[in-house]
Amino acid sequence: xxxxxxxxxxxxxxxxxxxxxxxxxxxxxxxxxxxxxxxxxxxxxxxxxxxxxxxxxxxxxxxxxxxxxxxxxxxxxxxxxxxxxxxxxxxxxxxxxxxxxxxxxxxxxxxxxxxxxxxxxxxxxxxxxxxxxxxxxxxxxxxxxxxxxxxxxxxxxxxxxxxxxxxxxxxxxxxxxxxxxxxxxxxxxx
Numbered sequence: 001x002x003x004x005x006x007x008x009x010x011x012x013x014x015x016x017x018x019x020x021x022x023x024x025x026x027x028x029x030x031x032x033x034x035x036x037x038x039x040x041x042x043x044x045x046x047x048x049x050x051x052x053x054x055x056x057x058x059x060x061x062x063x064x065x066x067x068x069x070x071x072x073x074x075x076x077x078x079x080x081x082x083x084x085x086x087x088x089x090x091x092x093x094x095x096x097x098x099x100x101x102x103x104x105x106x107x108x109x110x111x112x113x114x115x116x117x118x119x120x121x122x123x124x125x126x127x128x129x130x131x132x133x134x135x136x137x138x139x140x141x142x143x144x145x146x147x148x149x150x151x152x153x154x155x156x157x158x159x160x161x162x163x164x165x166x167x168x169x170x171x172x173x174x175x176x177x178x179x180x181x182x183x184x185x186x187x188x189x190x
Contacts, residue, residue: 003092005154006146010087011106012157013142015113016135018076018083019055024143025090026052037090060136066126073118077111084110091146109161116164119171 013021026034026049033045040048062068088106089099117135121127127135138156145153 002150004097005157006150007088007092007102007106008109008157009142009146009150009153010091011084011109012113012153012160013139013146014080014084014087014106015110015117015160016139016142017056017059018079019052019059020136020139021087021143022083023049023052023056024140025087028143028147037086039086040090063132063135064129069121069127069132073114073121077114077118080110080114081107084108087143087146109157112164113160116167119167123171123174 010021010025022037022040025037026040026045029036034040034043034048059072063072085103085107087110088102092102117127120131138160142153142156145156
């Protein structure tokens with residue numbers, strides 16, 4: 001059970017940001033830099049360190065501007081399922097759960113959290129600065145919790161999933177309320 005919670009925590013971190021969590025996982029492994037992480041273990045550590053450091057810097061700086069948020073969301077929306085799967089597999093090393101299932105759950109959780117962020121971005125016409133700082137903080141904290149406190153990290157990941165479901169319901173109600181309002185206005189005009 002602890003492995004599953006750690007997987008959820010790491011995958012939720014990939015739903016917040018993609019470069020920063022991968023960079024932290026590599027740095028937490030000490031001199032072995034990503035040797036235990038699937039797919040990334042086949043890439044040269046200095047090249048991977050340079051690429052992830054640059055992308056993490058882009059995530060930290062570009063996310064503070066509206067155009068940067070749009071750029072990051074485009075990239076992160078397509079990359080978050082892959083990174084979520086990699087993060088989940090990188091954390092869950094000794095579990096009886098099949099790897100394909102861990103990768104699927106991790107990728108889907110990261111995608112769902114990324115979709116919620118995109119939804120709020122378009123609903124609010126840009127994320128407020130406090131929300132961006134919260135994303136950065138959660139991304140780092142969830143990776144650290146995946147290794148140090150998987151119960152707490154898994155609980156935070158499940159709370160974020162609950163928030164995603166609540167957001168989807170709120171958007172559904174908002175959308176249908178808008179359709180009903182437009183339909184009644186159209187009837188009055190006729």
